[in-house]
Amino acid sequence: MQKERICSATDIPDNGMKTYEIKGVKVLVANAGECFYAYQGLCPHQDVCLDEGYFDGSVLTCHQHLWQWDIRTGEAMGLAEAPLEKYEVEVSDGELFVVQSSALKAVEMLKDVSAATLSRLEQLAKREEYDEGAVVYEVNDPTDDLYVLESGRVEFTIGREDRTRLAGFMLRKGEVFGWAALLEQSPRRIAKAICHEKSVLLRIDGGAMLEVLEADPASGLVVMRRLSELIARHMSGPQNG
Amino acid sequence: MKIQVNARNRTHLFETEAGAGEKILHAGLMRGIALPYECASGTCGTCKARLVSGDISDAWPDAPGRKYLKAAGEFLMCQCSATTDVVAEVPAFVQLMETGSCVPLASKGCIVATQMLTHDVMTLDIESAEAIDFDAGQFMLVGVSEVEGMRGWSMVNFDRHARLLRFLVRRKPGGVLSDWLFADGSRTGAGVDLYGPLGHATFYPSLGKDLLCIAGGSGIAGMMSILARAEQDNYFERHDGNVFFGVRSMKDVYFLDEFTRLRAQCGNRLAVTVALSDEDPPDGLDDEYPLIRFERGFVHEVAARQMQQKLANVMAYLAGPPPAVDASIRMLLLSRVTADNIRYDKFS
Numbered sequence: 001m002q003k004e005r006i007c008s009a010t011d012i013p014d015n016g017m018k019t020y021e022i023k024g025v026k027v028l029v030a031n032a033g034e035c036f037y038a039y040q041g042l043c044p045h046q047d048v049c050l051d052e053g054y055f056d057g058s059v060l061t062c063h064q065h066l067w068q069w070d071i072r073t074g075e076a077m078g079l080a081e082a083p084l085e086k087y088e089v090e091v092s093d094g095e096l097f098v099v100q101s102s103a104l105k106a107v108e109m110l111k112d113v114s115a116a117t118l119s120r121l122e123q124l125a126k127r128e129e130y131d132e133g134a135v136v137y138e139v140n141d142p143t144d145d146l147y148v149l150e151s152g153r154v155e156f157t158i159g160r161e162d163r164t165r166l167a168g169f170m171l172r173k174g175e176v177f178g179w180a181a182l183l184e185q186s187p188r189r190i191a192k193a194i195c196h197e198k199s200v201l202l203r204i205d206g207g208a209m210l211e212v213l214e215a216d217p218a219s220g221l222v223v224m225r226r227l228s229e230l231i232a233r234h235m236s237g238p239q240n241g
Numbered sequence: 242m243k244i245q246v247n248a249r250n251r252t253h254l255f256e257t258e259a260g261a262g263e264k265i266l267h268a269g270l271m272r273g274i275a276l277p278y279e280c281a282s283g284t285c286g287t288c289k290a291r292l293v294s295g296d297i298s299d300a301w302p303d304a305p306g307r308k309y310l311k312a313a314g315e316f317l318m319c320q321c322s323a324t325t326d327v328v329a330e331v332p333a334f335v336q337l338m339e340t341g342s343c344v345p346l347a348s349k350g351c352i353v354a355t356q357m358l359t360h361d362v363m364t365l366d367i368e369s370a371e372a373i374d375f376d377a378g379q380f381m382l383v384g385v386s387e388v389e390g391m392r393g394w395s396m397v398n399f400d401r402h403a404r405l406l407r408f409l410v411r412r413k414p415g416g417v418l419s420d421w422l423f424a425d426g427s428r429t430g431a432g433v434d435l436y437g438p439l440g441h442a443t444f445y446p447s448l449g450k451d452l453l454c455i456a457g458g459s460g461i462a463g464m465m466s467i468l469a470r471a472e473q474d475n476y477f478e479r480h481d482g483n484v485f486f487g488v489r490s491m492k493d494v495y496f497l498d499e500f501t502r503l504r505a506q507c508g509n510r511l512a513v514t515v516a517l518s519d520e521d522p523p524d525g526l527d528d529e530y531p532l533i534r535f536e537r538g539f540v541h542e543v544a545a546r547q548m549q550q551k552l553a554n555v556m557a558y559l560a561g562p563p564p565a566v567d568a569s570i571r572m573l574l575l576s577r578v579t580a581d582n583i584r585y586d587k588f589s
Contacts, residue, residue, distance in 0.1 A: 054574055066580035078580040166247045234250060
């Protein structure tokens with residue numbers, strides 16, 4: 001999304017919020033008194049309009065299942081299991097403009113990384129477009145790169161030849177896959193990744209990313225902690241069937 | 242039929258009984274798969290899934306929960322059964338239930354007693370053929386062969402391996418099942434279908450927080466189960482409890498003797514307030530029920546007044562008509578109770 005005019009600053013009262021549609025995408029704009037914020041207009045849980053929820057000037061709550069977010073960052077609070085996609089807001093002559101931010105800023109694993117390191121990672125990221133049905137990697141491929149979903153949908157299958165099974169899918173901007181690229185003992189892919197629809201991915205060389213993180217150990221520790229949480233989440237619970 | 246559920250994190254496989262009309266949600270939950278749901282009875286839309294392949298039969302094509310369906314091929318897992326092998330997609334992380342969870346089961350039961358509490362509320366005692374383990378605050382789906390579909394009712398009692406389940410039923414104008422139950426002549430001896438337990442608004446004594454229960458009308462049922470469990474564990478020796486029971490007028494109120502008994506048994510850390518929305522509490526009531534407080538107002542307003550400065554360490558349980566629950570949620574959030582300290586099951 002390019003920079004788009006969305007409304008006048010006076011259209012949204014203090015501690016108020018409104019939804020606007022920009023090129024078919026719903027965008028929620030909230031007025032937190034001193035500052036305006038813009039996020040995806042639909043709850044990432046069940047596509048409920050967030051402007052039907054509650055906003056007290058600092059916390060946004062979806063009325064359906066009480067998922068909550070910090071209005072300054074879009075980070076999940078309390079029950080929420082996913083952050084909100086944030087848009088940068090610019091105010092110029094009393095008019096509000098929004099700009100879509102980089103998918104890297106929506107990556108859970110990178111959310112407390114320093115600005116300098118994030119910008120180095122931005123430079124490493126190659127933006128690639130994939131057609132529907134395109135294979136990102138196959139089982140047993142080397143695990144050189146890590147991927148961040150910008151748009152579209154990627155599915156994973158495990159197993160060999162005709163005995164395969166779907167092993168999850170990704171559809172949110174900022175979701176990371178192929179993170180074996182950051183692990184030392186995992187040289188081969190264990191799943192196949194296919195784009196289920198036309199998708200845009202950011203591709204980052206795992207070795208180069210580790211070097212950037214080594215140069216900023218505080219950020220590196222944060223990333224490693226998040227990575228271990230991610231792995232634990234995927235491993236939790238016995239496998240059935 | 243073979244069911245494959247593609248979730249965000251993994252795929253789950255299970256089977257449903259062919260030809261029996263077993264709902265996909267029920268079959269998955271019975272196998273310990275924590276599929277998303279809240280009401281499990283067609284109204285909340287939480288159990289929506291998208292059909293990838295196969296054929297399903299929808300038991301309730303007019304279910305109000307269908308208003309949450311947007312994309313083509315979406316359906317409610319609580320209302321649909323598989324007529325062929327089915328692959329469905331659920332856009333959520335779906336894990337197996339935690340060890341120690343009460344896994345639901347299907348059972349036959351029999352109505353063993355009913356008792357009118359007010360002009361439009363009765364207790365309904367059902368004996369289940371199978372012993373049922375449930376958590377305080379959970380509900381069962383109950384169906385009778387004379388009426389289509391199942392209704393979700395919270396248990397009033399709390400017992401382990403329960404054979405006897407007590408429910409509260411309010412007569413709804415035009416409600417087919419409640420018309421059947423409230424019709425002249427006893428329904429004692431009638432057979433019922435049971436499925437459960439269900440519901441996430443549960444209470445465990447290990448909670449370690451003050452208890453706040455805000456119930457409108459027959460929403461008090463699940464609160465009674467929570468209070469029974471808390472009483473069995475002497476919970477109110479260690480924590481405060483505040484119960485708010487909202488009804489319209491004195492002719493709608495019940496359980497006053499049970500509240501009096503609970504107050505006497507559990508001591509001063511448990512407080513019970515009855516909120517009357519349509520009339521002032523009549524004179525002399527305080528003398529008749531000295532251990533219960535009576536106030537005029539909507540239940541969430543009365544709770545807001547009394548709970549000022551007392552909300553720092555509460556877990557709030559909410560139940561009742563959706564407008565009462567919504568008003569209570571708003572009140573609690575504005576009082577800075579965080580959403581993870583508010584528990585309720587959505588029925589709208």
